[in-house]
Structures are given as C-alpha cells and as structure tokens.
Amino acid sequence: EVVLTQSPAxxxxxxxxxxxxxxxxxxxxxxxxAWYQHKPGQAPRLLIFDASNRATDIPARFSGSGSGTxxxxxxxxxxxxxxxVYYCQQRGDWPITFGQGTRLEIK
Amino acid sequence: QVQLxxxxxxxxxxxxxxxxxxxxxxxxxxxxxxxxxxxxxxxGLEWIGEINHSGFANYNPSLxxxxxxxxxxxKNQFSLKVxxxxxxxxxxxxxASTWIAANWFDPWGQGTPVTVSx
Numbered sequence: 001e002v003v004l005t006q007s008p009a010x011x012x013x014x015x016x017x018x019x020x021x022x023x024x025x026x027x028x029x030x031x032x033x034a035w036y037q038h039k040p041g042q043a044p045r046l047l048i049f050d051a052s053n054r055a056t057d058i059p060a061r062f063s064g065s066g067s068g069t070x071x072x073x074x075x076x077x078x079x080x081x082x083x084x085v086y087y088c089q090q091r092g093d094w095p096i097t098f099g100q101g102t103r104l105e106i107k
Numbered sequence: 108q109v110q111l112x113x114x115x116x117x118x119x120x121x122x123x124x125x126x127x128x129x130x131x132x133x134x135x136x137x138x139x140x141x142x143x144x145x146x147x148x149x150x151g152l153e154w155i156g157e158i159n160h161s162g163f164a165n166y167n168p169s170l171x172x173x174x175x176x177x178x179x180x181x182k183n184q185f186s187l188k189v190x191x192x193x194x195x196x197x198x199x200x201x202x203a204s205t206w207i208a209a210n211w212f213d214p215w216g217q218g219t220p221v222t223v224s225x
Binding site for chain 2: 095
C-alpha cells in the first residue's frame with residue numbers, strides 16, 4: 001500500500017500569505033494525485049486532480065505540482081475561507097490511499 | 108451535473124451490520140465507479156471500496172472480509188454493508204464518484220455519521 005505523508009501536520013498563517021503544503025508518497029504514483037479541501041460538517045471538495053489540474057470552479061490561487069513521489073499544493077494568497085484541512089489522495093497503486101491531512105489554521 | 112444523496116442508520120450496537128445507500132442524480136449511472144470513504148473521529152480519510160454499474164467491486168484489503176457493496180440500476184443507487192461492526196467503525200461515511208477514466212473523487216455525498224456503541 002502506498003503511504004502518503006503530508007507535511008506539516010499544522011500550518012499557521014495569516015490571510016494574504018502564501019501556503020505550501022507537501023505530500024510525499026512511499027513509492028511512485030506517477031501523476032495520479034489529487035488534493036481536497038475539507039471543512040467541518042461538509043463533504044471534501046476536489047481542488048486539484050492529476051497533480052496539477054485545477055478542478056471546475058476552483059480559484060486560480062490554488063495550484064498543484066509534482067510527479068512520482070513528491071507533490072505540493074500552493075495557495076498563493078490565503079483568503080479567510082481557505083482555512084481548512086487539506087488531504088492528498090493517490091490512485092497510482094492499489095488500494096487508493098489518502099494522506100493524514102494538513103490543518104491550515106489562522107495565525 | 109451529478110449529485111449524490113446518501114442515507115442510513117446512524118446508531119448501531121457492536122456486532123450489528125452497518126447499511127448505507129447513496130442515490131445518484133443528474134447524471135449517468137454507468138461510466139463511473141461509485142465509492143465509499145470514511146473518516147473516523149480525529150483521523151484522516153479511508154477508502155472502503157468501489158463498485159461499477161455492473162456490480163464489479165474492489166474493496167480495501169483492510170476491510171474486505173466485512174464489506175459488501177451492491178448496486179440497484181433501476182433506482183441509480185449503490186449500497187454499502189459492513190458486518191460485525193465494532194466501535195472502531197464509528198465514523199462519518201461518504202459516498203463519492205469517480206469517472207471511469209479518472210483518478211479522483213468528485214462529487215461526494217453529504218456524509219452520514221455512524222456511531223457504534225453498546
């Protein structure tokens with residue numbers, strides 16, 4: 001099973017700052033990596049698919065990069081609504097796995 | 108645009124069977140894999156398994172012995188059963204869709220909290 005390790009576990013930043021979240025896979029998942037935003041009481045929301053493609057209606061401040069084993073999600077300038085938990089997910093190998101999440105909190 | 112609506116019993120006793128159903132609206136039932144994913148309290152997301160419109164299913168090996176998924180194509184619905192539940196099965200359960208050629212989940216259902224307690 002591919003283990004996805006997200007870092008940091010918690011990221012404390014202020015609105016307007018740049019956020020960079022990391023997801024490292026225990027083995028290559030090619031570019032079959034997605035990122036989700038999860039807020040309490042809501043369903044996870046797809047942000048990025050296939051490592052670098054923004055999903056429909058996702059603002060341009062969200063971007064993804066990477067391939068193989070190292071991936072990142074960047075939020076260029078944080079808006080108040082961006083503070084949430086972010087998960088990466090891979091389907092490059094079986095079974096499908098998620099990272100443990102990065103909590104993005106307001107500083 | 109596909110939307111998912113899920114429901115099921117929210118309170119179970121140990122050893123009972125968890126049963127959830129998810130209905131698909133606004134899109135085709137074929138051409139997708141239909142998944143169940145859960146989030147236990149204080150933990151991350153865990154993929155449980157997926158099924159297509161033909162009933163072909165793939166399960167996470169960690170749960171495979173207790174999980175059964177099924178489809179009802181006449182109603183555009185798919186279901187999850189987890190047998191012999193324990194307190195470790197307490198979680199919010201989500202249904203989600205994956206287009207057949209995709210590697211991501213979108214959209215998701217609203218989530219159903221399930222508590223296992225004696």
